Amino acid sequence: MNTEMSGMILMYALTVVLAIPLGRYIGKVYNNDKTWLDRIFNPVDKIFYRLSGIDPLKEMNWKQHLVALLTINLFWFLLCMFVLMNMSWLPLNPDKNPSMTADLAFNTAISFISNTNLQHYSGETGMSYFGQLTVMLFQFISAGCGMAIAATVFFAMREKTTEKLGNFYFLFVRSCTRILFPAALIVAFFLLFNGTPMTFAGKDTITTLQGDTVQVSRGPAAAFVPIKHLGTNGGGFFGSNSAHPFENPNYFTNIVEMVTQMLIPIAMIFALGYILKRRKLALMILGVMTVGFMLLLVPTVVGEIHGNPAIAKMGIGQTMGNMEGKEVRIGSAASAYWSIATTVISTGSVNAMHDSFMPLGGMNQMLGMMVNCFYGGVGVGFLNFFVFIILAVFISGLMVGRTPEFLGKKIEAREMKIAMIIALLHPLLILTGTAISSYLYAHHPGTYTGWLSNPGYHGFSEMLYEFSSSSANNGSEFSGLNGNTPFWNIADGVVMLLSRYLPIIGPVAIAGSLAAKKYVPESAGTLKTDTATFGLMVFAVIAIVAALSFFPALALGPIAEYFSLY
Amino acid sequence: MKKNIIPAIRLTLVCFVFFSGIYTLVVLGAAQFTANKGKGDVVVSNGKTYFANLGQKFTNDKYFYSRPSAVDYNAAAAGASNKGPSNPEYLKTVQTRIDTFLVHNPGIKKEAIPSDLVTSSGSGLDPDISVPAARVQVKRIAAIRGIGGGNLEQLILSNTEKPLLGLFGTEKINVLKLNIALDNLK
Structure with a gap:
């Protein structure tokens, strides 16, 4: 068990140690400063721009950024729908897997363009290799899109008074080619040499030692798995995601995959410090995020390593902890660590089944998604945090009787309205969705019984988790919920759509409008936003707005289950 | 636009x-x-090829059991039980597994059964079991195969995979490799 503890410490330490230089590098990439990869990627990017007919130096204002982003995302949606609904006749389909139904394709397409990667299908039976490569494209570009728009907000925060915030396509292409692509290659090599398959051959048939005949699904997984983590996407190549021995063959690959998924979200904060030349502000943000992460992490790990009290009553040993839905090579501690990491950042890949976690562990996973800004997904995690900063500036400004200012810009009614709408959108989507599905489930017992595979409080948690995951663009599931039904495909799809694009539009609009305002130099009367005190204030706002709105719902699910078990 | x-x-x-x-x-x-040109790590034994890190079903009493699987070790449709910790039906399943294990392993005390042997894994293809999960089966296999318990303990020891660098992660045993070694034990 001690080696399991040291494994967790190693994972966190490695993440931070690597994120510092990567953050500097990301800052340079967006600033267009010189880096040592320029020699390779300057020509590559040039080909991208020339073939697409784009002038990467044309400056855009915040509205033009959003129009460019939304237009390209719309095309991605159409392309993804087309491929998913026509896989059966498209090439690279050795296992003869079928095309998706319209509702499933709708859900999956939105899921991948919105960086959610909720999956109501299993890769083994529901995707051709062509389909897999297509959704892999979206794992790259949806992540690049989130990073590009975060960079736009960084620029807006840096500039004194301007409308011009760089070029969307420039930031997008650079995110994909100079950050995600080289990192994905490195991770792919680690996976390849640890046993992750990379082949276009179809299923293999083997006879086991005991004499059973089994079919074995394979595929180009070693290319797919790195980007699912780097881009905080989380869509698995196989149905059981990184619990599958092919996607995550041993403890070493588990460390690699864990570190890579948390790397860019943390590095983005360091990049912010680099671009704004405000290291203390970056540290304040990182501090708040880390405290939040640890508060969710520790109780979850403790719960898992102590195992299930109901099984302890049966009189057997649980030295490995709660092992239902977990793999021996990973162990309960690293599974618990992963489960919180994957939910606070918006990856949503899993290496253990969240449905079978202890109730408080499941609750903390949900809280991670409900808050959705402790590190958060690549790029968008910071945008969510930005909204909370704005709220905290306003509230603390009122409390101490100072004009609310952030980085020399006055925050006024317009920004506050947008910030409040975005902050409340998330609870609205999650709670309304859960309320509707619970109503249907309770009032039409015959029709919808197939939805849930657990009774009582835990069944309610499955629905609450599903909407939290959709709205946080996370993509993990309490997989006992049978998601591939028209209701869930469409409801989740709509929620993912709204919760991806509105929380991008809102913060960009705030940042853009702040950037255009007159710069007020800092004076003795300015509220300092890079201090621990202000960090505490942000944390309090997050706790009040995000966490407390969900408390009643959590009380009906995981908290009630906790008291029934212990 | x-x-x-x-x-x-x-x-x-x-x-x-x-x-x-x-x-x-x-x-x-x-x-x-890579070793197998990207088609997955394999072990070859007696002319037959197996995937090294893909668990197989071992329910025959003469082999070390692998963990229970929600998908019966179907490697074309991996998956888990997704049962919650308080689900009565799930707890009944675990109790049945314990009872069945005790029937097949006479003389073993309940406390000696580690939880990984009676819970199903995340992928349903877990290739490994814990060291106590192998030890608790020694008595049964020794009796069926007529091999001394000491030899089996030795076999378990030589097949135990230490944590990464001896420092990080779990200690475990690949059931397939262990059972291949068991078959080769003469």
């Missing part, structure tokens, strides 16, 4: 070629340098 449409379509297609095509081919090329 209008003047963004054509660049958006063209940029997407360029990305498609680069990230789905070129990137994939580079990784595929690198895969040709």
Whole structure:
């Protein structure tokens, strides 16, 4: 068990140690400063721009950024729908897997363009290799899109008074080619040499030692798995995601995959410090995020390593902890660590089944998604945090009787309205969705019984988790919920759509409008936003707005289950 | 909006070629340098080939059991039980597994059964069991195969995979490799 503890410490330490230089590098990439990869990627990017007919130096204002982003995302949606609904006749389909139904394709397409990667299908039976490569494209570009728009907000925060915030396509292409692509290659090599398959051959048939005949699904997984983590996407190549021995063959690959998924979200904060030349502000943000992460992490790990009290009553040993839905090579501690990491950042890949976690562990996973800004997904995690900063500036400004200012810009009614709408959108989507599905489930017992595979409080948690995951663009599931039904495909799809694009539009609009305002130099009367005190204030706002709105719902699910078990 | 449409379509297609095509081919090329050319790690024994890190079903009493699987070790449709910790039906299943284990392993005390032997894994294809999970089966296998318990303990010891660098992660045993070694024990 001690080696399991040291494994967790190693994972966190490695993440931070690597994120510092990567953050500097990301800052340079967006600033267009010189880096040592320029020699390779300057020509590559040039080909991208020339073939697409784009002038990467044309400056855009915040509205033009959003129009460019939304237009390209719309095309991605159409392309993804087309491929998913026509896989059966498209090439690279050795296992003869079928095309998706319209509702499933709708859900999956939105899921991948919105960086959610909720999956109501299993890769083994529901995707051709062509389909897999297509959704892999979206794992790259949806992540690049989130990073590009975060960079736009960084620029807006840096500039004194301007409308011009760089070029969307420039930031997008650079995110994909100079950050995600080289990192994905490195991770792919680690996976390849640890046993992750990379082949276009179809299923293999083997006879086991005991004499059973089994079919074995394979595929180009070693290319797919790195980007699912780097881009905080989380869509698995196989149905059981990184619990599958092919996607995550041993403890070493588990460390690699864990570190890579948390790397860019943390590095983005360091990049912010680099671009704004405000290291203390970056540290304040990182501090708040880390405290939040640890508060969710520790109780979850403790719960898992102590195992299930109901099984302890049966009189057997649980030295490995709660092992239902977990793999021996990973162990309960690293599974618990992963489960919180994957939910606070918006990856949503899993290496253990969240449905079978202890109730408080499941609750903390949900809280991670409900808050959705402790590190958060690549790029968008910071945008969510930005909204909370704005709220905290306003509230603390009122409390101490100072004009609310952030980085020399006055925050006024317009920004506050947008910030409040975005902050409340998330609870609205999650709670309304859960309320509707619970109503249907309770009032039409015959029709919808197939939805849930657990009774009582835990069944309610499955629905609450599903909407939290959709709205946080996370993509993990309490997989006992049978998601591939028209209701869930469409409801989740709509929620993912709204919760991806509105929380991008809102913060960009705030940042853009702040950037255009007159710069007020800092004076003795300015509220300092890079201090621990202000960090505490942000944390309090997050706790009040995000966490407390969900408390009643959590009380009906995981908290009630906790008291029934212990 | 209008003047963004054509660049958006063209940029997407360029990305498609680069990230789905070129990137994939580079990784595929690198895969040709791995042991089995990217088709998965395999072990060969007595002329038969098995996937090294894919668990197999072992329910026969003469072999070390592997963990229970929600999908019966179907490697074309991996999956888990997804049962919650308080689900009565699930707890009944675990109790049945314990009872069945005790019937097949006379003389073993309940406390000696580790939980990984009676709970199903995340993928349903877990290749490993814990060391106590192997030890608790020694008595049964020794009796059936007529091999001394000491030899089996030795076999378990030599097949135990230590934590990474001896410092990080779990200690475990690959059931397939253990059972191949068991078959070769003469």
